Amino acid sequence: DAMVIQNPRYQVTQFGKPVTLSCSQTLNHNVMYWYQQKSSQAPKLLFHYYDKDFNNEADTPDNFQSRRPNTSFCFLDIRSPGLGDAAMYLCATSRGVSDTQYFGPGTRLTVL
Amino acid sequence: GESVGLHLPTLSVQEGDNSIINCAYSNSASDYFIWYKQESGKGPQFIIDIRSNMDKRQGQRVTVLLNKTVKHLSLQIAATQPGDSAVYFCAESQSGGSYIPTFGRGTSLIVHP
Numbered sequence: 352d353a354m355v356i357q358n359p360r361y362q363v364t365q366f367g368k369p370v371t372l373s374c375s376q377t378l379n380h381n382v383m384y385w386y387q388q389k390s391s392q393a394p395k396l397l398f399h400y401y402d403k404d405f406n407n408e409a410d411t412p413d414n415f416q417s418r419r420p421n422t423s424f425c426f427l428d429i430r431s432p433g434l435g436d437a438a439m440y441l442c443a444t445s446r447g448v449s450d451t452q453y454f455g456p457g458t459r460l461t462v463l
Numbered sequence: 464g465e466s467v468g469l470h471l472p473t474l475s476v477q478e479g480d481n482s483i484i485n486c487a488y489s490n491s492a493s494d495y496f497i498w499y500k501q502e503s504g505k506g507p508q509f510i511i512d513i514r515s516n517m518d519k520r521q522g523q524r525v526t527v528l529l530n531k532t533v534k535h536l537s538l539q540i541a542a543t544q545p546g547d548s549a550v551y552f553c554a555e556s557q558s559g560g561s562y563i564p565t566f567g568r569g570t571s572l573i574v575h576p
Binding site: 355357384391392393394396399441443448449451452453454455456457459 | 495497499504505506507508509512552556557558559561562563564566567568569571
């Protein structure tokens with residue numbers, strides 16, 4: 352059974368058109384993460400939530416926002432996608448911040 | 464700054480051979496290490512981990528070796544199969560704190576039938 356679920360798996364948007372990616376988990380983990388991964392690169396952490404506490408990475412553009420309405424769900428909002436935002440977006444969860452992370456299958460974002 | 468890196472970006476092996484993927488780290492405070500496998504179009508999948516109080520840990524067909532003296536760890540895959548073809552990432556962390564695991568660059572393993 353899937354433990355970290357991401358929807359949609361593929362998302363196409365237009366330049367500048369807001370888009371929301373979703374993630375849900377059945378692990379009841381405290382921490383949820385959003386990563387951006389471009390081709391042939393390691394995942395790059397955008398931000399994470401420890402419970403309801405939001406933690407933004409220093410170099411995450413303001414164009415990226417996140418919401419975590421409850422333990423199970425976390426959303427990534429891209430307010431005005433640019434061509435450079437085309438990437439795989441990965442959601443992950445962990446029990447604690449330094450614990451093993453469990454990743455979802457990712458959402459492939461295309462920006463036209 | 465301190466970082467985690469991989470020596471070889473691509474490793475090609477024949478089916479049935481043993482594979483060794485290497486990873487160097489520079490943060491001497493790191494005490495927890497994780498290997499992930501990422502197949503094309505999928506998210507990273509946990510393979511095996513090791514803590515600094517161990518120098519070897521075995522799983523099913525995989526072994527992780529940790530050499531704290533030279534800050535090096537490796538992932539050994541026995542009898543490599545075509546299904547092992549993927550990108551492998553090591554990540555390092557510090558247990559018990561607020562340190563998020565840091566991913567290394569990744570090695571692409573290609574297994575030829």
